[in-house]
Amino acid sequence: xxxxxxxxxxxxxxxxxxxxxxxxxxxxxxxxxxxxxxxxxxxxxxxxxxxxxxxxxxxxxxxxxxxxxxxxxxxxxxxxxxxxxxxxxxxxxxxxxxxxxxxxxxxxxxxxxxxxxxxxxxxxxxxxxxxxxxxxxxxxxxxxxxxxxxxxxxxxxxxxxxxxxxxxxxxxxxxxxxxxxxxxxxxxxxxxxxxxxxxxxxxxxxxxxxxxxxxxxxxxxxxxxxxxxxxxxxxxxxxxxxxxxxxxx
Amino acid sequence: xxxxxxxxxxxxxxxxxxxxxxxxxxxxxxxxxxxxxxxxxxxxxxxxxxxxxxxxxxxxxxxxxxxxxxxxxxxxxxxxxxxxxxxxxxxxxxxxxxxxxxxxxxxxxxxxxxxxxxxxxxxxxxxxxxxxxxxxxxxxxxxxxxxxxxxxxxxxxxxxxxxxxxxxxxxxxxxxxxxxxxxxxxxxxxxxxxxxxxxxxxxxxxxxxxxxxxxxxxxxxxxxxxxxxxxxxxxxxxxxxxxxxxxxx
DNA sequence: CGGCCTTTTGAGGCTACTCAAAGCCGGTGG
DNA sequence: CCACCGGCTTTGAGTAGCCTCAAAAGGCCG
Numbered sequence: 001x002x003x004x005x006x007x008x009x010x011x012x013x014x015x016x017x018x019x020x021x022x023x024x025x026x027x028x029x030x031x032x033x034x035x036x037x038x039x040x041x042x043x044x045x046x047x048x049x050x051x052x053x054x055x056x057x058x059x060x061x062x063x064x065x066x067x068x069x070x071x072x073x074x075x076x077x078x079x080x081x082x083x084x085x086x087x088x089x090x091x092x093x094x095x096x097x098x099x100x101x102x103x104x105x106x107x108x109x110x111x112x113x114x115x116x117x118x119x120x121x122x123x124x125x126x127x128x129x130x131x132x133x134x135x136x137x138x139x140x141x142x143x144x145x146x147x148x149x150x151x152x153x154x155x156x157x158x159x160x161x162x163x164x165x166x167x168x169x170x171x172x173x174x175x176x177x178x179x180x181x182x183x184x185x186x187x188x189x190x191x192x193x194x195x196x197x198x199x200x201x202x203x204x205x206x207x208x209x210x211x212x213x214x215x216x217x218x219x220x221x222x223x224x225x226x227x228x229x230x231x232x233x234x235x236x237x238x239x240x241x242x243x244x245x246x247x248x249x
Numbered sequence: 250x251x252x253x254x255x256x257x258x259x260x261x262x263x264x265x266x267x268x269x270x271x272x273x274x275x276x277x278x279x280x281x282x283x284x285x286x287x288x289x290x291x292x293x294x295x296x297x298x299x300x301x302x303x304x305x306x307x308x309x310x311x312x313x314x315x316x317x318x319x320x321x322x323x324x325x326x327x328x329x330x331x332x333x334x335x336x337x338x339x340x341x342x343x344x345x346x347x348x349x350x351x352x353x354x355x356x357x358x359x360x361x362x363x364x365x366x367x368x369x370x371x372x373x374x375x376x377x378x379x380x381x382x383x384x385x386x387x388x389x390x391x392x393x394x395x396x397x398x399x400x401x402x403x404x405x406x407x408x409x410x411x412x413x414x415x416x417x418x419x420x421x422x423x424x425x426x427x428x429x430x431x432x433x434x435x436x437x438x439x440x441x442x443x444x445x446x447x448x449x450x451x452x453x454x455x456x457x458x459x460x461x462x463x464x465x466x467x468x469x470x471x472x473x474x475x476x477x478x479x480x481x482x483x484x485x486x487x488x489x490x491x492x493x494x495x496x497x498x
Numbered sequence: 499c500g501g502c503c504t505t506t507t508g509a510g511g512c513t514a515c516t517c518a519a520a521g522c523c524g525g526t527g528g
Numbered sequence: 529c530c531a532c533c534g535g536c537t538t539t540g541a542g543t544a545g546c547c548t549c550a551a552a553a554g555g556c557c558g
Contacts, residue, residue, distance in 0.1 A: 070398050072486055078398040092387050096491060100391045123383070124376030131369055134379065137386035138341050142349045144393040149319050149327040151400040152447030189536065198401030203514050205538060237321050242345060438504065452546050454506060
């Protein structure tokens with residue numbers, strides 16, 4: 001499921017220069033290097049973090065896409081967010097002994113490891129890093145709030161449209177290829193769409209069909225196509241967020 | 250709606266020694282004092298922050314209870330969280346020019362003001378403050394995730410039970426009085442319950458009736474009573490979170 | 499007393515759910 | 529090379545949970 005992989009020096013961090021991300025200064029790269037404790041590679045479907053367990057590491061996602069979800073005792077699942085390169089993974093692990101959520105790889109992923117024990121040390125010497133982490137946490141909060149609006153206030157079709165546009169935006173903003181600005185290749189199953197939007201699997205399928213019939217969006221296995229983004233945005237009442245360059249650590 | 254009020258020195262901060270909160274060291278109190286730019290008092294129903302606007306200040310909630318919500322263009326509202334004394338209000342305002350949500354006072358509230366411009370300065374000199382802020386942000390994230398599970402996976406009765414138990418927990422943990430460990434006095438309208446849980450007003454009302462019929466909980470205007478907390482917890486599949494002392498700034 | 503906000507109740511309808519089963523596709527092994 | 533298997537998608541049928549429209553009742557305040 002997981003395996004260690006050859007570690008890349010921070011100076012060669014694949015995130016430096018990645019579209020949408022604000023590069024770290026050489027000075028900070030040097031500093032962060034001292035905290036990097038190798039990398040993990042996780043294949044498609046593999047678990048990065050597991051709910052109820054405690055994590056030894058915090059991570060930065062170097063490559064790939066992740067899903068974050070909670071599971072109830074009776075098996076119901078709620079996907080709370082997707083994570084893209086540059087995102088900080090497992091922040092809660094720095095404070096709580098038990099994790100609130102699980103994290104799974106949607107695409108083969110590579111993550112950078114930081115020791116949980118040295119977290120305070122990591123942020124205390126360079127306030128810039130602390131500032132950036134708070135920034136990322138604030139972004140994350142904004143995203144969750146937007147997802148909540150979708151969950152609570154939108155109907156099935158609006159929900160799916162919202163999710164499609166959001167994924168497109170997020171992919172574009174983090175340098176995941178989007179062919180012709182329309183086609184996003186991500187292996188998201190209908191069961192996952194259902195678990196994110198609080199819909200049943202069957203109704204999710206029918207809703208996808210309906211949206212395709214109206215040519216609003218085509219969510220085929222492995223690909224999300226938005227022939228007319230603006231129309232989808234309007235339909236979903238999607239609220240555009242300012243796309244600043246995101247920091248990463 | 251808002252008015253300035255007599256400022257209290259940080260050394261006399263009403264949050265020091267408040268139940269559930271970890272007091273600041275005299276050293277830090279002194280430091281924070283330099284950033285305090287007065288207070289605001291907001292009456293019941295008054296707006297603390299407004300969506301789409303930019304805020305000049307960040308705040309710490311000294312007294313009272315707040316609701317945080319987003320509004321769609323067509324008027325649909327989604328309440329995303331409630332805030333209790335010690336909570337940091339308006340973190341997003343430190344980074345984005347436009348706020349994602351509005352914040353309204355549920356009880357008469359008093360807030361401490363910090364200048365948005367000096368945010369970096371505030372966290373950079375004392376890493377402890379940065380660390381605490383990241384902690385609070387992580388807590389907030391956990392809460393939102395739990396709310397999302399309620400929104401996406403629970404039915405109407407479970408949702409209401411979840412919300413009641415959660416509010417009780419949060420009130421207890423921040424020193425809001427809960428009579429006999431059962432009765433929490435909070436003026437939450439059925440419309441607000443509906444807006445938090447993604448239910449219609451009518452159905453919310455019927456659900457409350459049904460829960461009262463089963464003696465699971467009594468949510469009368471102005472008061473939430475839980476005669477048997479454990480039964481409500483089980484019914485809602487409420488997940489208990491570790492209650493550590495929360496930091497505040 | 500009148501007006502406004504909130505709560506309550508009734509009736510009818512649609513959205514989304516459950517149960518069930520078939521089709522599809524890629525992978526595996528005989 | 530083909531049969532088999534498991535995971536995912538698709539479709540049908542019937543139903544229940546929740547919604548909308550509508551209106552009355554209760555409570556608070558000027």
